[in-house]
Amino acid sequence: MANLLVVYYSAFGHVFQMAQAVANGASQSGAHHVKIVRIPEMAATQNRVIQPDKERPTSSSKSLSNQFRLTDRYSKYEAAGVLQENIPYATNDDLRWADGILWGFPTYYGTMPAQVKLFLEMAGELCVEGALEGKPTGIFNSTASIHTGHEAAILTAMVPFFHFGMIFVGLPYSENPEYLTADAIGCSPYGASTLAGPDSSLSPDPRELLMAARLGERVADVAAALQLFRTKEASG
Numbered sequence: 001m002a003n004l005l006v007v008y009y010s011a012f013g014h015v016f017q018m019a020q021a022v023a024n025g026a027s028q029s030g031a032h033h034v035k036i037v038r039i040p041e042m043a044a045t046q047n048r049v050i051q052p053d054k055e056r057p058t059s060s061s062k063s064l065s066n067q068f069r070l071t072d073r074y075s076k077y078e079a080a081g082v083l084q085e086n087i088p089y090a091t092n093d094d095l096r097w098a099d100g101i102l103w104g105f106p107t108y109y110g111t112m113p114a115q116v117k118l119f120l121e122m123a124g125e126l127c128v129e130g131a132l133e134g135k136p137t138g139i140f141n142s143t144a145s146i147h148t149g150h151e152a153a154i155l156t157a158m159v160p161f162f163h164f165g166m167i168f169v170g171l172p173y174s175e176n177p178e179y180l181t182a183d184a185i186g187c188s189p190y191g192a193s194t195l196a197g198p199d200s201s202l203s204p205d206p207r208e209l210l211m212a213a214r215l216g217e218r219v220a221d222v223a224a225a226l227q228l229f230r231t232k233e234a235s236g
């Protein structure tokens, strides 16, 4: 039986919904232990990108504030925080416990948010110990819109995860025909993703949730297979 950890950061709740789908998929793959944990928000309020005093709608025609609907951004952020209150914070011991790890985060400038990067930097002892080496891993994320970085964010996030020595699992074409479409939905061979909309008003598409679940299931399957192989190797 393999231990699966779903570890994520989500400001507005889209990645949180994807995390639940990923965890459901992992649970479907046999009798696994599946745990969902979250990466904390920045402790210092001045380091948080979403703040009430940053809501400055402007009437300038050049401004993107209408598309991004900055005026109710903070209330969405607060509501998503309440929904996640009962999710425990991730610890290094959670990562040690896991046989397979699924990472989720929103796209910030085409890569992972600082919250996730900071978490990985704080987990440096695991890199030194080689504690995550050989563990299968998958990535899921969210972006505002289709051409603004969901694939890039997964690809750029792989770099630090390679330093931890994890083994990457993606979403193969043959098992995920849903992303072979010109519709504006997320997901790709690199991982699962959802489009939140520039104003964060969209909910994950059922096809995105389905592929997120498949990613969870696939990482769980690989973790279980590796566990079996390593047990056999150890017993000669």
Ligand SMILES: Cc1cc2nc3c(=O)[nH]c(=O)nc-3n(C[C@H](O)[C@H](O)[C@H](O)COP(=O)(O)O)c2cc1C
Binding pocket: 009, 010, 011, 012, 013, 014, 015, 016, 049, 105, 106, 107, 108, 109, 110, 111, 141, 142, 143, 144, 145, 148, 149, 150, 196, 200
């Ligand atoms: C600082 C910052 C940078 C962002 N950069 C991007 C970006 O490069 N591309 C994009 O599509 N969305 C970008 N967004 C929007 C987020 O990706 C979007 O809010 C997120 O996917 C929603 O996920 P969540 O509900 O789990 O927080 C950015 C948001 C913030 C706050």
